Amino acid sequence: MANILVVDDELGIRDLLSEILNDEGHSVDLAENATQARNARVDNVYDLVLLDIWMPDTDGVSLLKEWATSGMLNMPVIMMSGHATIDTAVEATRIGAFSFLEKPITMQKLLKAVEQGLARNSGNSAGSNGNNNAQTQAAGAPGQGATTPAGKPMAAGNNGGSTHNGTAGASMSPAVMVAEVDQGPMSHQGFDLDRPLREARDGFEKAYFEFHLAREGGSMTRVAEKTGLERTHLYRKLRQLGVDLGRNKRG
Known part of the structure; x- marks a missing residue:
């Protein structure tokens, strides 16, 4: 079980990610803005953070930069956004983000990115090359096939x-x-x-x-x-x- 922080200003996304990650056996804390995320990061140790880019008070890239410059970026951070450009994703990765997920996020990509991030954090990945491969496989550039597939309709009756x-x-x-x-x-x-x-x-x-x-x-x-x-x-x-x-x- 891992301790995970989900930072997103949309209630529906926070609730959905929390339910899925809890079902996988993880302990999840929620923050709806950068202020709450800062406080949570000070009070707790996290194995992984899911961080939205566009938030009303401070954007996710700026918060990521704060953690990096203050020495608090000692856990994998997966950036999330529905409107980010490739330049934004590259900038976040350069600062220290582990990977990037474009909204709407498929459950397969979410769980794969979380698994890879936790593996790196526990020392199970094979060095920096493994990290780069994880970023390539889990992220996908903005605008490239990150729509949630519709489930099969249940046969009623x-x-x-x-x-x-x-x-x-x-x-x-x-x-x-x-x-x-x-x-x-x-x-x-x-x-x-x-x-x-x-x-x-x-x-x-x-x-x-x-x-x-x-x-x-x-x-x-x-x-x-x-x-x-x-x-x-x-x-x-x-x-x-x-x-x-x-x-x-x-x-």
Whole structure:
């Protein structure tokens, strides 16, 4: 487990990165501007920092330069931006940034960059050549294919029910179907079919994801693989359905 600081003025990005990194087993602190980031850096030791470039008080490149000149840049810093130029990325790397990620950030690039940064910080990378390779592989120049791929649409309705649910209960009213699954704490689930289609579908999807979260011990990575959804889409879907992620997360 690593201690990671996420610095970004957008609440949605902070929350999403925090959820993903927490799910990977890391401890995450959040800062919405350079002032909070400075205070967090003084009070804590971090293994890695994710730092947004464009912020309202002090931009990320200036903060990076502050840390470098004051001797506080002793951890890998991954810069993030949706509007930076190649010159900005080169400047940040020259100051001491480990790599650069362009928004919107794919989960694959995020996790790869974090893994490489932590490997360098723990001394597992092969010197400066390894660092340069990590920057080349994880960053990608601004404007080059950093859009988040859309996840596969979940198949709602008959296919979802027949694949993951067992035999229907022996006694049921016309309005209620009782489905049984073969294992896990969600072994009995009732669905009220006497409702509008959208409500019934949402109820089924919530139970479907809760079942898989429980069966996979709260691992979002394995749930994404099982359900065929890209992780960013999966997080949004679970929040939309009101699934309690905190309750299902692994310890």
